[in-house]
Amino acid sequence: MGRKLITTGNDLVSMAALEAGCNFFAGYPITPSSDIMHNMSVELPKFDGHFIQMEDEIGSVCAAIGASMSGAKAMTGSSGPGISLKSEQIGYSFITEVPLVIVNVMRGGPSTGLPTHVSQADVGQAKYPTHGDYASISLCPGSLEECYSMTIEAFNLAEKYMTPVFLLLDETVGHMQSEVELPDLEDVKKMVINREVYTGDKDTYEPYNAPMDKPAVLNPFFKGYKYHVTGLHHGHKGFPTEDPVQSQYNIDRLTGKVNNNRGDIVKYAEYMLDDADICIIAYGSISRSAKSAIAKLREKGIKAGMFRPITLWPSPDKQLQEIGKKFKHIFVTELNMGQYLEEVQRCTKRDDIGTLHRANGKPIPPLEIVAKVEEML
Amino acid sequence: MRRELRFTGAGGQGVLTAGAILAQAKINDGGFSIKASTYSSQVRGGPTKVDILLDESEILFPYAIDGQIEFMLSTAQQSFNMYKSELAPNAIIVVDSHLVEVSDEDRAKYTVYDVPIIYTAKNVVGNVVTQSVVALAITVELTKVLSNEVVYETMVNSVPPKSVEVNKKAYDVGVEIAKKLLAK
Incomplete structure (x- = not known):
């Protein structure tokens, strides 16, 4: 049957996030992405979710990562200057393998640049948003339909590969207003992927002991499965290590879990x-x-x-x-x-x-x- | 065929509302439309424009194309000056005659109609907030981009329930004004 409505790209991102099961949003207002945050502030409480406007961009990405560690499907949204501010914690999300969807509605840069004007100048930033070695995933919708479907996909990839995923809109796509036809909600629900959960023995649980090209299996906090989370290189249980073999394995796995699964990830x-x-x-x-x-x-x-x-x-x-x-x-x-x-x-x-x-x-x-x-x- | 119309004014005059109704009406009529509004650091009180793109097939480039805008409505001098440059040769311009002055040069280039839109909404219709619907009716009657019936019905379903009657009157007044302009 499908659903028809007249709306904008930004509004579709927030709608799709909610329908993908997003239940936490932390952000700080910034043009031209603020509509997404505004919608989430109105809608999330209706779905038993949580919205918080943090003191700044850094706080908002930290809050979203924390919520995701507790098992929430978390999202944050911003535009170029805000993504720059978030960049250190995006690195934390990569190395700790905490899933997160980051929307960037691109405006002209560098710095505060052209706040209300269209740009695609954060494409390079999305590849390497922070220091260190990792492989990032960035999706770029070209239509209103894709603003919806690629938001669902961003959540699915974040959960499946336990990694931050960028959703890159440009201002034109974000603010374009027209009629759109969406799949029925029941069909969307069937497409939603949730992160893997470890159900074995609690004492032998090693969340980061994953095969090459596979993500960590991080159970939500406070469920009795103990492990450590750190931005430092870490062993299978999450505790810091400087062991060169372990450090190389970590990086090989972080890059491999994305680059060696291109067949599953890449869309064109x-x-x-x-x-x-x-x-x-x-x-x-x-x-x-x-x-x-x-x-x-x-x-x-x-x-x-x-x-x-x-x-x-x-x-x-x-x-x-x-x-x-x-x-x-x-x-x-x-x-x-x-x-x-x-x-x-x-x-x-x-x-x-x-x-x-x-x-x-x-x-x-x-x-x-x-x-x-x-x-x- | 793709048709492009531009509504401009000061933020808060209802320019965006009129544009949204027209875009919605085209979709209700089975066609495609895109509303491309001003997105600037100034909205309330500042110069505002909305470009309405109407077509029978999918609209890919979601902005008005320089030199192809066939109609412009303007209810503020600053926005008239700012946004007239992309009009097609011989475009139709409707300005609020109490608020916008048009140069002789522009009158030679374009077909200009002077209508006291806001005055009419306030004193003839009886409610100043109906100015956007008066302007919408004038636009549709002058350009024939859509039938009055489909726009009228869309308008009735778009305005707040309390103001349906006064907006119906505003639409009729707008159509009458445009008919007189065309008869001249």
Whole structure:
């Protein structure tokens, strides 16, 4: 049957979070993501959840991590400057393997930058938001439907891989208002994944003694399963260690549990690529301009199609390698100065990629893409 | 065919409400619409605009395109000055004649109608808050982007129950004004 409603991207993120079972949100207001926090403050108490506006961004990510350790499905939301402030504790979430969904509605940067204007300039930050070695997961919706479905997916991936997951919206997608059709709630509930729980002997419980490429199994606190949590490198029971073998194992597992499960994690969309000579690579709101540009290019007899990474990190590296071999022309367009272009160049090993990049807070209209593509032919 | 309309005014005048009703009406009519509102650090009292994009197929680029806006309503001088630059040649402009002055140069470029919208809402309809519905009715009658019936019905279902009757009157008054403008 489906559900139809008229709403915005930001509103869909909060709706999907609640329907995925999110029961804790901590945040600090910041443009252009505040709508999400506002909605959660209104809705969470109705679902027996908890909302707290903390004293700052650092406090809010700490509160969300703490809630998640207790078994809550926790979320925090912000925009670029707030993510920068949260970055140290995001590292804590990586090493302790505490699941968390972090929404970043991207605005122009660096620093406070362009608070109310669209940008995709936090794509690089999402890959490496904090110091140290780890592999991050970032999802980037390009439509209202995906604002909903990728929020559900972000919670599922966070719980399945016990890791922070970024949901990267750009301001255009966040504030776009139109009609959307969503799956029925009963169908959504069937898709929801919850973290694994250890049910064996309490005395032999070792939460971090996980096979390579698998996450830790952290039982919620206060249920009688004792272990230690620290930002320091730790052994199987969670207590600090400097043992080089253990430290290397920790990092191999943190990176491996994401990078070696790309087949399960990575999502992408292809549009009119079957007969295309030109592959346009775009994501988020710019993929909408690209799609519209493709129709105009095809009217002129230019066979263009689009590859749209939905999971920006880990990148769809195999698919990008194939694109590098298959297409005569590759064109990358994004609202930053080439942050994903670097990944496309790395995977395709091509140095002849056409580009259209912008970082002035303005969207890229379809006709500008058409003109740039024509220029490269 | 994609059609683009722009409503501008001062924050609080109901510009965004009128835009939301028009966008909703297009969806009710089986089409697609996107409402792209001002998102700035200034909303209440500051210059506000909402672009309404209407189409028979999915709208991908969710902003008005420079030079394609066929209609603009403006109830504040500052927003008129700020937001007129992206209009199509020969666009229709409706301004509140008590609040917005239009240069001879702009009058030569565009089809300009001067209507005392806020005065009409206050003194003819009898409630100043109906100004957005008066303006909405004028827009629909002048541009024919949608039928009056579908917009009227959407409006009735969108306004607070207490103000349905006065807004119905406002819509009728707006349509009459536009008909007179077209007859001139």
